[in-house]
Amino acid sequence: MxxxxxxxxxxxxxxxxxxxxxxxxxxxxxxxxEEFRVLREAGTERPWTGEYVDTKTPxxxxxxxxxxxxxxxxxxxxxHCGWPSFDDAIPGAxxxxxxxxxxxxxxxxxxxRCDSHLGHVFRGEGFTPKDTRHCxxxxxxxxxxxxxx
Ligand SMILES: [Zn+2]
Numbered sequence: 001m002x003x004x005x006x007x008x009x010x011x012x013x014x015x016x017x018x019x020x021x022x023x024x025x026x027x028x029x030x031x032x033x034e035e036f037r038v039l040r041e042a043g044t045e046r047p048w049t050g051e052y053v054d055t056k057t058p059x060x061x062x063x064x065x066x067x068x069x070x071x072x073x074x075x076x077x078x079x080h081c082g083w084p085s086f087d088d089a090i091p092g093a094x095x096x097x098x099x100x101x102x103x104x105x106x107x108x109x110x111x112x113r114c115d116s117h118l119g120h121v122f123r124g125e126g127f128t129p130k131d132t133r134h135c136x137x138x139x140x141x142x143x144x145x146x147x148x149x
Contacts, residue, residue, distance in 0.1 A: 020066055020114055031065065038139045039065045039116040042108065047082025050138025055084070059145040061136075066114035068093060070141060077128055083119065084138055087130040094134070096121060109134060116140065 021027045027040050037043040052061075061071040061084075070093045071086045079085035092112060099108040099120065109118045119136040127133055 027065070035064060035139050038137045042117040043137075044119075045083070045137045045139050050083060052084040052138040052141065052143060053082065054078075055143060057143060057145050059143050061086075061141040061143050063111040063114060063116060063118075064140055064142045065116040066111060068111055068113040070094060070111065070118070071134070071136070073143070073146075079127055079133055079135070081133075081135060083135050084141070085127070086134040086136060087128040087132050089134060094118065094121075109136070111140075 021030060024040055028036050031039060034045070038045060055076070056073075058073050060069050060073065061076075062069055069090050071089055075086040075088045077085055077087055089109075094109050095112045097108045097110060099106045106120045107122075109121050110116060111118060117137075118140045119134065122133045122135060123131055125131065125133055
């Protein structure tokens with residue numbers, strides 16, 4: 001008989017793993033319709049409409065679905081693409097998946113913890129020394145402003 005074991009998780013986040021929704025219906029009641037469309041159905045918000053496009057506030061961006069920390073604000077940069085852009089993620093926080101939808105070959109990024117859609121990652125554009133652009137929907141993330149500043 002296997003012992004019931006309490007899993008251990010790397011991130012200390014607002015949502016306990018046991019509280020994470022297990023079905024899309026559970027996600028649907030937790031999230032707003034727009035959040036659900038983007039996070040759980042890999043939708044995209046219209047460019048320049050997201051609340052964090054031009055945000056410069058210091059802090060940490062969390063996954064709006066599960067609360068996991070994803071991006072420190074000092075990785076955010078002005079890409080002028082209409083979505084919040086980051087040149088690096090917290091190690092292990094974001095996973096990459098090949099996306100061949102819309103007749104393009106792109107790399108989708110998802111929250112590694114709850115598998116929610118964040119956006120796409122692009123490399124080789126030369127925006128920053130890291131040469132990486134995580135193009136993220138504002139509705140997929142939530143900024144927790146730094147309080148010690
Ligand atoms: Zn998440």
